[in-house]
Amino acid sequence: MTVVPAQQTGGGGGSSGLYDVLELVLDRGLVIDAFVRVSLVGIEILKIDVRVVVASVDTYLRFAEACNRLDLESGPRKSPGLPDIVGEITESGARGKSKGALSGAAQTISDAFQQARGEGQSESRPRARKATARKREDEE
Amino acid sequence: MTTYVYGIAARSHPALPKDMGGVGTPARPVRVLQEGELAAIVSDAPEDLRPKRKDLLAHQNVLSEAGAGGAVLPMRFGSVAPDDAAVTGVLAERAEHYLERLQALDGKVEYNVKASHDQEAVLHRVMSDNPELRALVESNRQAGGGSYEDKLRLGEMVAGAVQAREGEDAAVLRQALETAAAAESVGPESTGWLANLSFLVDREKAEEFLAAVERVREGNPHLDVRVNGPLPPYSFVEPAPSEPAEARA
Numbered sequence: 001m002t003v004v005p006a007q008q009t010g011g012g013g014g015s016s017g018l019y020d021v022l023e024l025v026l027d028r029g030l031v032i033d034a035f036v037r038v039s040l041v042g043i044e045i046l047k048i049d050v051r052v053v054v055a056s057v058d059t060y061l062r063f064a065e066a067c068n069r070l071d072l073e074s075g076p077r078k079s080p081g082l083p084d085i086v087g088e089i090t091e092s093g094a095r096g097k098s099k100g101a102l103s104g105a106a107q108t109i110s111d112a113f114q115q116a117r118g119e120g121q122s123e124s125r126p127r128a129r130k131a132t133a134r135k136r137e138d139e140e
Numbered sequence: 141m142t143t144y145v146y147g148i149a150a151r152s153h154p155a156l157p158k159d160m161g162g163v164g165t166p167a168r169p170v171r172v173l174q175e176g177e178l179a180a181i182v183s184d185a186p187e188d189l190r191p192k193r194k195d196l197l198a199h200q201n202v203l204s205e206a207g208a209g210g211a212v213l214p215m216r217f218g219s220v221a222p223d224d225a226a227v228t229g230v231l232a233e234r235a236e237h238y239l240e241r242l243q244a245l246d247g248k249v250e251y252n253v254k255a256s257h258d259q260e261a262v263l264h265r266v267m268s269d270n271p272e273l274r275a276l277v278e279s280n281r282q283a284g285g286g287s288y289e290d291k292l293r294l295g296e297m298v299a300g301a302v303q304a305r306e307g308e309d310a311a312v313l314r315q316a317l318e319t320a321a322a323a324e325s326v327g328p329e330s331t332g333w334l335a336n337l338s339f340l341v342d343r344e345k346a347e348e349f350l351a352a353v354e355r356v357r358e359g360n361p362h363l364d365v366r367v368n369g370p371l372p373p374y375s376f377v378e379p380a381p382s383e384p385a386e387a388r389a
Binding site: 020021022023026028031034036037038057061062065066067 | 142145147148189190191193196197199200213214215216217218219220221222226229230250252254259260263264267273277280281285286290291292294295296298299302325327328336338366368371374375377378
């Protein structure tokens, strides 16, 4: 019988909250050098810094496009994020407010992220080599 | 048979998990190894252990359960010792250090806070702060979207403005929450968030901390703030909790 203490999960909730916790399990916690750690192939991709990706032509074009569709007149005077604005901007609605040009800012990495999550579950291992190499460096 | 290690606790810990399911398929039963004043929460290690979602959750669940009853030093996922004797050997060798850490973390839990921008809201914010950007958007629009170069120039400026805003908002968040916490630890940057902060919070002050989070949310509607906790103190097991995780690696 497992009793897990109630968890406070705000905002995204659900799977994103869960994912936020897994990041801690993988990246923090006590490491004892006398013990071996299992390979974290496909997971190290978490650490890639968004700033590198943001500065790309693709990103700029996405931002420009998003601004083009932004309702400048209604925006500044209203409290941001009101439903009528959301309706205008949200690209597909598939992932609600957190999806769009900003996440497009790093879409490539996002995809890699998704894939890393998938790999975590499925045990397939593309992208493995680079991550493993980095991991080894970390451990040394 | 190798031994998977979940965490380290004091032998006097009142409710160490036993017989709950750990990592592996089928789940290996959790056991407790004792050495001096310390105890290790372990199970047999599956041979093919990999960072699968189910196993990561098993690791987290065992530690949540143990942490609910008293202080625990959570291991990072995937720590495997050659055998039980190797685990008790480490406990004996570093007893003083682990006991000190357990004492320091007694009665405290970790809250991890991640924030990201609500996209439309932050674009509005950036536009309203910057007349030059607004003018550029307007002129592009009148030119039917503008040329490739126009778009690129606009996009670059917006990206810069949003990034600057990310930095400012991360600082706001940190300042608002650090006063309600005993210690903080800055996590790695990544695509999914503009701030990734872990706070060590007295169990008894948890409500105070969560109220501070709520105030940040109310004062910053363009921020999406996610809170996870109470958690075992993953980010505070090392002696220098204020040090960023990167620097310890």
